[in-house]
Amino acid sequence: MRLPFFNFKPKRSNSPRELESVRSLFLKFQRIQKLNTKMLELMAEMERALGGEYIFDRAFLESSVRDLSGLTYQVVYSLNAMSHNAYVDLYDRFQSIKGTLEDILHGGLGPFAASLALPFSSLGWEMEPLAGVLGVCLSAARDQLDILAPDGFVITVTGCRGFFEANGLDEKLKACGPSEVERLFREAAIPTELYEAVDRELKALLSRRGDSIRLTVRACAAGGYGAAQPEIAGLANVEPKGVHAACKSALAEYAAKAAAGEIVEGTLAVVAVHETIAAHVAGVAEVQARPGFPMGLFDIAAAPVGDPEKAEHFLLRRAYPFDLVESEVLPKAVDKPLYPGVKPLSRGPSCLYRGSALLGPRFLHAIAQCSVAFERALGYPQDLYWVRGDSDRPVIVDVRPAKLLVEESPEEAGADEGSSSFEILASGGETVQTGVSAGRVVHATDDNIENFPYGAVAVSHLAAPRFSPVLRRASALVTEVGTAVGHLATIARELRIPAIFGVKGALEKLPEGVEVTVDAGERKVLKGIAEPLLASQPHDAELHVGDPEYITLRRLLRWIMPLQLVNADASDFSLENCRTYHDIIHFAHERSVEELLHIQDAGRGLASLYARKLELDAPIELYVLDLGGGARTAGDGAIPLEDVTSEPFLPFARGLTLKSAWSEGPVAISIKDIFSSIDRTFGTTPGQNEFAGRSHAIIAKNYMNVGLRLGYHFTVVDSYLGSNLNQNYIYFRFVGGFADERRRRRRVEFIRSILEEMHFKVTLTGDLAVAKLKIVEKEEMVEMLTRLGELTGFTRQLDVSMTSEEAIERFTKLFRERSASRGAHSDGKERSRGL
Amino acid sequence: MSDAIGSGSNTRKTQILILDDEPIVCKRLKPAFQKAGYEVETFIDSATAMARIEEKRFDVVITDLKMQGIDGMKLLDRVKEIAPSTGVIVITGFATPETAKESFHKGAFDFVAKPFKLSDILDVVRKLEARNKAGAA
Numbered sequence: 001m002r003l004p005f006f007n008f009k010p011k012r013s014n015s016p017r018e019l020e021s022v023r024s025l026f027l028k029f030q031r032i033q034k035l036n037t038k039m040l041e042l043m044a045e046m047e048r049a050l051g052g053e054y055i056f057d058r059a060f061l062e063s064s065v066r067d068l069s070g071l072t073y074q075v076v077y078s079l080n081a082m083s084h085n086a087y088v089d090l091y092d093r094f095q096s097i098k099g100t101l102e103d104i105l106h107g108g109l110g111p112f113a114a115s116l117a118l119p120f121s122s123l124g125w126e127m128e129p130l131a132g133v134l135g136v137c138l139s140a141a142r143d144q145l146d147i148l149a150p151d152g153f154v155i156t157v158t159g160c161r162g163f164f165e166a167n168g169l170d171e172k173l174k175a176c177g178p179s180e181v182e183r184l185f186r187e188a189a190i191p192t193e194l195y196e197a198v199d200r201e202l203k204a205l206l207s208r209r210g211d212s213i214r215l216t217v218r219a220c221a222a223g224g225y226g227a228a229q230p231e232i233a234g235l236a237n238v239e240p241k242g243v244h245a246a247c248k249s250a251l252a253e254y255a256a257k258a259a260a261g262e263i264v265e266g267t268l269a270v271v272a273v274h275e276t277i278a279a280h281v282a283g284v285a286e287v288q289a290r291p292g293f294p295m296g297l298f299d300i301a302a303a304p305v306g307d308p309e310k311a312e313h314f315l316l317r318r319a320y321p322f323d324l325v326e327s328e329v330l331p332k333a334v335d336k337p338l339y340p341g342v343k344p345l346s347r348g349p350s351c352l353y354r355g356s357a358l359l360g361p362r363f364l365h366a367i368a369q370c371s372v373a374f375e376r377a378l379g380y381p382q383d384l385y386w387v388r389g390d391s392d393r394p395v396i397v398d399v400r401p402a403k404l405l406v407e408e409s410p411e412e413a414g415a416d417e418g419s420s421s422f423e424i425l426a427s428g429g430e431t432v433q434t435g436v437s438a439g440r441v442v443h444a445t446d447d448n449i450e451n452f453p454y455g456a457v458a459v460s461h462l463a464a465p466r467f468s469p470v471l472r473r474a475s476a477l478v479t480e481v482g483t484a485v486g487h488l489a490t491i492a493r494e495l496r497i498p499a500i501f502g503v504k505g506a507l508e509k510l511p512e513g514v515e516v517t518v519d520a521g522e523r524k525v526l527k528g529i530a531e532p533l534l535a536s537q538p539h540d541a542e543l544h545v546g547d548p549e550y551i552t553l554r555r556l557l558r559w560i561m562p563l564q565l566v567n568a569d570a571s572d573f574s575l576e577n578c579r580t581y582h583d584i585i586h587f588a589h590e591r592s593v594e595e596l597l598h599i600q601d602a603g604r605g606l607a608s609l610y611a612r613k614l615e616l617d618a619p620i621e622l623y624v625l626d627l628g629g630g631a632r633t634a635g636d637g638a639i640p641l642e643d644v645t646s647e648p649f650l651p652f653a654r655g656l657t658l659k660s661a662w663s664e665g666p667v668a669i670s671i672k673d674i675f676s677s678i679d680r681t682f683g684t685t686p687g688q689n690e691f692a693g694r695s696h697a698i699i700a701k702n703y704m705n706v707g708l709r710l711g712y713h714f715t716v717v718d719s720y721l722g723s724n725l726n727q728n729y730i731y732f733r734f735v736g737g738f739a740d741e742r743r744r745r746r747r748v749e750f751i752r753s754i755l756e757e758m759h760f761k762v763t764l765t766g767d768l769a770v771a772k773l774k775i776v777e778k779e780e781m782v783e784m785l786t787r788l789g790e791l792t793g794f795t796r797q798l799d800v801s802m803t804s805e806e807a808i809e810r811f812t813k814l815f816r817e818r819s820a821s822r823g824a825h826s827d828g829k830e831r832s833r834g835l
Numbered sequence: 836m837s838d839a840i841g842s843g844s845n846t847r848k849t850q851i852l853i854l855d856d857e858p859i860v861c862k863r864l865k866p867a868f869q870k871a872g873y874e875v876e877t878f879i880d881s882a883t884a885m886a887r888i889e890e891k892r893f894d895v896v897i898t899d900l901k902m903q904g905i906d907g908m909k910l911l912d913r914v915k916e917i918a919p920s921t922g923v924i925v926i927t928g929f930a931t932p933e934t935a936k937e938s939f940h941k942g943a944f945d946f947v948a949k950p951f952k953l954s955d956i957l958d959v960v961r962k963l964e965a966r967n968k969a970g971a972a
Contacts, residue, residue, distance in 0.1 A: 049950055055864060056950035057857035059901075059928030521953070549859045 025596065026627050026700060028082045032075055032592045033720070033727050036585050039071045040726065043561055043582065044485040050553055051484070051493045052434035052543045053521065061552055062105060068560060069098045072581050079588040082595045090588070093578045097559055104555045109158070111559075116159035116197035119204060120152050120274070125377075125545055126554035130156050132222040132270035137374070137399040144495055145373045146454070146472040148395040150216070151209055152274025153201035155247060157222050159194050160269045163251070166191045173255055181259065185252035190244055202243055202273070214238060214276040216397075217246040219254035221267040236276045247271050277395045279305050279387035280339030281358050285367050287318065287381040287402035294535035295319055296381075298368050302358045304339070305387070312358050318381075319529050320438045320455060320475070320515070322368040329357045339388075359388075367394050369455045372475065374399055376435060377496050379544035422526035422533075425516060426478065426509040428502070432489045434521035434543075435498035437476035438529045441510045444470045444477075457518055457525075459510045463488040463501045471497050476518035478525060480506045490561070496545075500525075568772075569763065589727075596705060597718050597731065611696060613638040618657045618793065620708070622695045624649075629701030648721035648730075649697060649704035651782045655789020708792060715792050721781045728781050732760065732771040732788060734795070746808050747795060753812045754791055758784055787819060794818075848874040849964060850892070854884040854910065855899040855926065860949075864897070867953050873960070881905040885913060892918055894967070895960055900927035900934060908941065915942045922963040926951065 046064050049056045076090045100111050109130045112118065118131060120139040128136045131154045141149035164170055167188035176184055190198075206213065218234030238246045254269050283302035290297045295318040303311035315326040334344045334356070344356035354360065359367075367386055374382045378399075385398035442448070442456040444467050452458065458474035460467055463482025468491045471477060477492055482501035492499040498520035503509075510516060510525060517530035526533070543550050563582045565573050568590040578584045611623035615638045624631065624639055630646035631639050641657070644650045697706040702722040708715040718731040734751055744767040751769050752762045760771040773784060794815055851873050853864050861877035868875045876893075878884035881902050888896070888910070896914050900907035911923050922944040927934065930948035938946045944966070945959045 045950070053952055053954075054950040055860055055953060055956065057855070057860050057928055059857070060950050063928065543859075543863065547859055547862075549857075 022625075022698070023627050025082055026698075026703065028078045029592050029596050029703075030700075032078045032082075032588055033722070035071050035075045035078070036589055036727065037724055039068060039075070039581065039585055042068055042071070046553065046557060047490060047493060047561060048484055050543070050550070050557065051432055051489075053431045056549070056553075058549060058552075061549065061556060065101045065105060065556060068581055069094075069101065072098075072584055075585050075588045079592055079595075082592055087575055087588075087591065090575045090578065090584065093575055094584060097579070097581060097584070100559050101556055104552060104559070110555060112156075113158060115156055116162065116194050117153055117155050117201045119201055120154070123154070124554070124558060126551055126558055128551065129222055130158070130270075132157075132220045132272065134218065134220045134272045134398060135270065137378075138272070138274065138396070140377060141370075141374075141396050141399075144472065145370075145377065147370050147373060148391060148393050150274040150277055150395065150397060151205060152215075152272060153205060155194070155198060155271040155273070157268045157270055159197065160219075160251065160271060162191055162194055163188070163248075169255070173259060178256060178259060181256045182249070182252045185248045185255065186245075188248060190248070195244065198244060198247065198273075202240060205273075205275070206240060209275050211240070213240075215240060215243055215246070215273055216276045217243060217250050217271060217273050219247075219250035219269050219271050221254075221263055222270045234272075238276075243273060247273070274397075277387050277389050277397065279389045279395070281305065281388040283311070283386060285371050285384045285386065287371075287383065288315070290315075293317065293325075294531055297325060298322070298371060300359070300364055300367055302388075304358070314357075314359060314364050316364060316368050317531075318368070318372075319531050319534050320372075320440070321529075322365050324361065324364065327357065329355075332356045363388065363392065363394065366392075366454075370394060370396055372437075372455070376437065376475070376498075377545065379496070379546065422517065422528055422530045424524050425514070425527050426503050426506050426525040427523055428504060429478075429500045429506075429523055430484045430502050431520050431523055432477075432484045432499035432501050433492045433497055435476075435496065436517065436519050436521075436530075436533050437498045438515070438517040438534055439475040441512055441514045441516055442474075443507060443512055444474075457510075457516055459506050461507060471495050476520065478503050478506050478510065478518060480504060593718065593720075593729065593731065596703075597716065614644070614653065614697070615640045616653060616657060617641075620656065620695060620793075622653075622656075622697055622706075622708075625696065625698045627698060627700040627703075630699030630704075644699075645701065646699040646704055647702050647778075648719040648781070648785055649699045649706070651785040652704065652706065652717060652719070652789040653697075655786040655791075656793055658786075658790045658793070717785075717788055717792070719781075719785060721778065721785070723778065725777050726775055728776050728778070729772065729774045730760075730776075730781070730784060730788065732773075733769070735768040746805065750808045750811050750815075751791070751795060753808065754815055757816070758787060790819065791815065848872060849894045849960075851875045851895045851897065851960070852884065852887065852891075852893040853877045853897045854881060854902075854907075855879065855897075856881070856902045857899070860899070860926075863953075864956070867957070868960075871957055881907075881910060885910060888914060888917065893921055895922050895924065895963060897924045897926060897956070897960075900925055900938075901929050908937065911938065911941050911943055920967070922967065924956070924959055924963070926956070 042064060048054060049060070072094055076087070076094050079087050079090065104110050112127065112130055115130070120135055121143065123131050123136050123139040125136060125140060135152070135154035138149040138152065141147040142151070169184065169188060172184055173181065214237040216234050216236045217238055235246045235250060250271055251269060254263070257263050258267070281302050282305050283300060285298050285300045288297050288299040298316040298318055300314045300316065301311050302314070303309075310330055312330055313328040314324060316322045316324055332338065332344060337343050338356070338358060342354065344354060346354045348354050348360070367384065370386070371382060371384050374384065381402035383400045383402050384396055385400075386394040386396050389395055437457065439455050439457040441459055442453055444452060444458040444460040446466070449467060449469050452470045452473045454473045455475050456473070457476045457478065458467070458470050459478045461480045463479040463486055465487040467488055471488070471491050472495065474497060477497055477499040479501045480503060482488065484501060489499070489501065498518050500518065500520050500523050503525070514527070515529055517526045517528065517533055519526065519533060545551075559579070560581045562580050563586055564579055565577055565583045565587055567573060573587070573590070575587060578587050611625045614622045614624045616622055630644065630649065632643040632645050633639060641653055644653060695706070695708040697704055703720050704717070706717045708717075714735055716731075716733040719729065721728050732755065734748065748764050748767050748769040752764055755762050755769075755771045758773070760773045762769060762771040776784065851868055853861055853875060854877075855861055856879050858879050861879055865875050865877050876887065878887065881904050884898075885905055896910070898907045898910050907925055907927070911925065914921050914923050919942075923942065924945050924947060925938045925943045926947045926949055928949040930946070935946045944963050947956060947959060
């Protein structure tokens with residue numbers, strides 16, 4: 001990266017075209033900023049559609065993609081126009097993502113379509129058509145819902161189709177009888193590419209889970225979330241070396257069922273391979289209709305592994321707190337263990353005897369909570385297959401749509417009538433994710449982020465991104481402050497957690513421990529558990545995970561929204577790594593800022609012709625080049641400070657004039673001496689032109705690029721300050737000095753300590769300090785720019801005074817005290833920025 | 836008629852016909868309006884919807900604009916011919932000032948661009964009911 005003022009070659013220009021070229025550069029930068037804003041708005045609209053509050057159709061998806069593609073293209077074009085085509089390859093990245101989005105819109109499986117096998121960890125809800133429901137659900141359980149589930153991988157629809165096609169199995173199946181199916185598959189050869197893909201995933205799984213694990217192999221239908229899944233008995237306890245054969249066997253069973261008409265014709269198969277969980281008890285939690293219970297009941301069946309005849313049943317209410325309604329426990333011998341380490345007469349935590357039931361209340365509640373979490377994520381009730389291993393939490397091994405719910409229209413359900421009798425504790429705000437959930441209120445704080453109680457309703461002051469882990473466990477989220485656009489809102493929609501942001505006084509109105517029902521679509525929090533309202537959910541106008549538009553939207557967003565290129569200083573911040581439109585526009589933004597930093601290269605020559613002196617009550621000669629909107633007055637004369645209208649430059653210049661920076665200098669030499677030495681130093685530098693001693697500021701309404709030379713050190717401050725906090729930034733660079741290397745280093749250490757206090761991200765390289773601050777509210781930007789101006793004055797020739805390491809702390813303290821004395825401290829403020 | 840909303844009273848419920856060739860729109864609007872106390876029929880085929888309009892009087896018709904066969908403008912024309920008091924709300928993903936102007940010119944009560952919030956469309960229907968009620972008084 002070039003540094004302004006390091007090029008000491010005289011650069012004079014008499015051509016107004018150069019002024020135009022600087023203006024043009026800035027206009028392109030502004031264009032990128034505007035495009036960026038438009039894109040973020042469009043992306044936010046798409047994302048909000050996912051939250052269920054909006055009615056949209058396919059035309060909306062098509063037009064959104066078309067608009068976003070058009071805007072992204074313009075961003076890429078503008079960046080290349082700014083940089084003399086330094087980022088031509090970005091067009092290729094753009095074309096690749098655009099192609100993916102168009103493929104998804106046309107019903108294609110997207111860029112993973114060619115994948116033959118994929119680990120669970122790479123699956124998202126939107127990948128069901130390729131990976132099947134089972135793999136996607138087990139993946140979501142592990143990665144999103146904080147539910148125990150086995151690790152594994154899937155052989156995709158593409159992989160399975162390849163196997164069928166390579167062996168002509170479709171044709172052969174038509175010709176052979178049911179008894180020949182198994183032989184047909186056993187003798188079929190797995191294509192080399194597929195064999196290797198399975199091998200690769202298997203090795204990766206074994207390296208994660210250990211070589212001694214046994215595996216379960218199951219073939220399932222990739223038939224959509226709502227489709228009934230046939231009962232396919234998987235093969236459990238398969239040795240790793242037998243996985244390939246087990247896959248063929250599972251597919252044979254699938255084909256036999258398809259031939260028998262048990263699977264909808266044309267449904268494609270996938271194979272899930274996962275760790276077999278060593279278990280003592282296993283069972284299923286089904287949803288059962290029951291008169292008098294509008295939501296039905298959970299029927300949790302549990303039996304010792306290998307002894308299904310000894311199944312016990314527990315009926316629980318489907319609403320929090322999941323009261324036990326009925327149980328059917330078989331008699332057992334008191335002296336025999338129920339499973340290793342647990343006997344009926346074991347004492348529990350409350351010193352009471354445990355009892356002879358296979359499952360205790362806590363474990364039953366844990367199963368119910370898992371079931372509710374899946375119902376929320378998938379949009380309708382699910383039957384969960386679980387096992388109990390060594391952990392005291394259930395491990396979920398299969399998820400299927402519940403079959404036994406009585407279909408009832410919303411009118412019959414009378415949801416509104418039922419819920420109207422509940423007191424409204426809080427209302428208002430903005431729906432982030434629709435849905436209804438009930439639970440006990442727990443206030444989310446920094447102390448309980450990591451151990452937030454499962455199933456509780458989270459209430460917080462701020463919709464701060466740090467509360468993301470809470471959403472993996474909460475049943476709903478209500479915040480006092482926050483909008484539907486933001487990181488936490490994205491997570492809530494991703495996890496489909498009913499969420500309302502901006503409910504005034506929520507913490508007071510919803511005290512801890514109170515049981516409530518959150519109706520996010522209606523923006524209401526009701527006192528108590530409103531079962532009629534909870535029961536109405538399956539009939540609601542919600543967008544369901546299985547709706548084709550939902551799947552398409554989610555798949556599109558996967559290539560639009562995620563921002564993976566976060567750190568502009570990281571080595572992987574490159575155009576090759578732009579994988580989404582968001583990556584592209586962020587990359588373009590960062591690089592356009594960098595291009596703009598060089599604006600002074602051209603501006604130096606221009607400044608001599610067009611810059612006007614700024615009337616500043618500080619011992620510094622600063623010339624201003626206004627690109628438009630930066631100052632009120634036109635003409636050739638000096639600009640009074642009060643005529644400056646540039647939003648970032650005005651506070652910075654005011655900071656420069658603060659007496660705290662200049663009047664009580666920490667250096668034991670006078671201001672006059674300092675500035676006479678400035679003139680002397682630059683005046684005596686060979687090759688310097690007549691303007692070398694001046695400092696220049698290139699400004700516009702929302703922008704400034706200030707290059708300051710004070711003594712032997714150079715400061716560059718580049719900032720954009722507008723109404724959109726996402727675009728606001730300050731870049732600060734400081735280098736050079738008069739003193740020896742040690743003292744110069746101490747000065748940048750001092751600068752670092754001050755800037756870090758101001759929440760800048762600072763990197764030091766020798767005596768070069770580079771600091772960045774991004775995504776800042778306007779008010780805070782003004783404060784930061786003022787302090788930077790003050791700091792710039794304060795640090796003049798400070799290196800000379802940096803006689804010891806102790807001086808760093810001393811001057812840091814001094815600066816802090818001076819800033820504090822003018823009431824500049826803003827420590828402890830809540831900030832949200834992505835550095 | 837709006838007095839039936841959510842009150843559980845025995846008065847006649849507001850009758851709404853919804854026509855949109857995108858099934859997802861009907862699928863989501865129907866339960867939302869039912870939950871709010873309306874009686875709703877949905878159609879994804881404009882010819883069938885047109886036939887239904889000929890045989891039953893609806894209080895409100897919510898129709899998409901751009902559809903195969905009979906488009907929303909034609910349906911709007913026909914509704915206004917046979918039942919001028921029926922309020923028609925046009926919903927479209929291809930909103931332009933021209934189509935909005937044409938819709939209003941033909942007598943549409945409101946013109947709503949997709950995507951829209953559920954609460955927004957419910958508000959429009961309530962306004963329509965209020966207007967009808969005021970007109971009848």
